[in-house]
Amino acid sequence: MAFMDLFLGFLAWVQGPGFTRLAIAIECFYWTLPVLIVFTFFVNTWMILDVLYVRILLSDGVVNFLPVWGSRDMLLARVALSVYGFLLLNAAGSISYCWYLANFAAKKYRMPSGSVAPPPRTVMQTTFSTSLRFDFADLGMDGNRPNRCPEECVNAGAWRGDRMYHCRHGYNRCLPVFDHYCYWLWVPVYLNTIKPYCLFMPHMFLYSLYCLVVMVWALISPHMRGLSQFTAVVIFLSSIFAFLAAGGMMRYQWRAVVFRNRVGKERDDTWHWSMAIRKPNGQLVYDEPTANPYSLGSPWANAQEVLGRWYQMPFWFWEPERVGQYGHHLNLDNDTTISPAYMIRVKDIRLRYMDMAEDLTYVPDLPPLPPPPAPPSPPPRSFFRRRHNASSMV
Known part of the structure; x- marks a missing residue:
């Protein structure tokens, strides 16, 4: 008791x-x-x-x-x-x-020019609130990014790259692939x-x-x-x-x-990702994949992406390739590596909209129209003289 x-x-x-x-x-x-x-x-x-x-x-x-x-x-x-x-x-x-x-490095970080320069990438990260904008589909045609920092920071009002999230604790800026601040x-x-x-x-x-x-x-x-x-x-x-x-x-x-x-910023109650896919005509379409679009499919492949190749992994000072490639990715389809499985889904969506555009612009072959009829010839001058009893003599 x-x-x-x-x-x-x-x-x-x-x-x-x-x-x-x-x-x-x-x-x-x-x-x-x-x-x-x-x-x-x-x-x-x-x-x-x-x-x-x-x-x-x-x-x-x-x-x-x-x-x-x-x-x-x-x-x-x-x-x-x-x-x-x-x-x-x-x-x-x-x-x-x-x-x-x-x-x-973190306190002076700025987005690389390649991550915000037009034209936009084929696949870009966005937010659900941005997808509700009335001009969301036209953002890709304007050369903008469908991802903007909602916080008051050095990137406020500017379009940011993929997987960039806001860090509040003493930095007040957006950092790429930001997971959390470790107290x-x-x-x-x-x-x-x-x-x-x-x-x-x-x-x-x-x-x-x-x-x-x-x-x-x-x-x-x-x-x-x-x-x-x-x-x-x-x-x-x-x-x-x-x-x-x-x-x-x-x-x-x-x-x-x-x-x-x-990364922790991609999770609230569940893991979620909001993506924007650029259609062939330049407009954007919103997509919510059910699987991680940045996972390469296997733990070993993801470890190589995060830590570098097998001979680079043990060395903490040897940065992986994705650090230098961020914003300047070689294939120019995205800012960072995208899952091959998700890229297949992206291609299917783009092909679907391409087929729809072709259906809207299709005109069937019709036979040529006949030429217009010739205008009637004017009556002779004698017709008017006889009708009005007029004479050409003076």
Whole structure:
């Protein structure tokens, strides 16, 4: 009974002022998480160097005048130190690259000229509200795009390219292939940052797990004495980051963004896409596909689209081809890669309207009309003289 009273009291506190306090605490944790990440990198490096370099490599295998570490242990320590350097380089490098792009590329992003220059593409993204405009069909003939930012930003009033969505949090501009703003890492997840952002998750997971294993081994080893008190802090932080990376962020982001080529702005209650197809006469027709028009059909094909070719995937600094091709796509049918299955649907729709146009302009072959009859010849002059008794004599 006492437990239930405490539980009900806790729920009442959460629904009342505790909810605000909890929200503030969560918000503060979000905004301090990048600081904790940097702190973890420094503390982990200090502890790893203390265990592997100072206590093993610099000891020459002797502890308290007794031989402890053999040549094999020295070799393993060097290998373990090299592995740590590799994991640190990828984890710290990928998130640092995200922060660089977030502060120097995203805040200055402008739509490429190729994405807004006439003529419009064969397939373009639009919105349902835009499709209700009375002049929607003629937008393609005017050289405009059927996709305009509804927010007050630097792109306000201007037509924007495909898969461009508004980012409010400190940017106030439209970004291509924008998924969401990550409060955890202070990064807008969009076209340029998707790859290093997604690669940071497995790198951080492996890095945290590796540090956790090394620290646990150092604690239970009989030859490691007098370790720093920061050891417990390192183990705790490593466990938290490993859990967060594996349990939530990595699983969801990789499944949706990498393997299915979806972004969060294309979802409300369900996934939906609004497309505008340019008919042969230049007018637009509205279409709502039931499947993702940007998915290439298989997880591997989508992963190559998002992360690059197989030899580019492990390198967080090697941007995929779609980053440079956005707005300047080679086939000029769209701003970014469209699903081959959806392009078949687009061709069918265009052919349907082409056949309808041919039916409206069809005129059957008719026999030529006969020539008009010749006008009658005027009567002779004598006819008028006889009728009026007139004479030509004076």
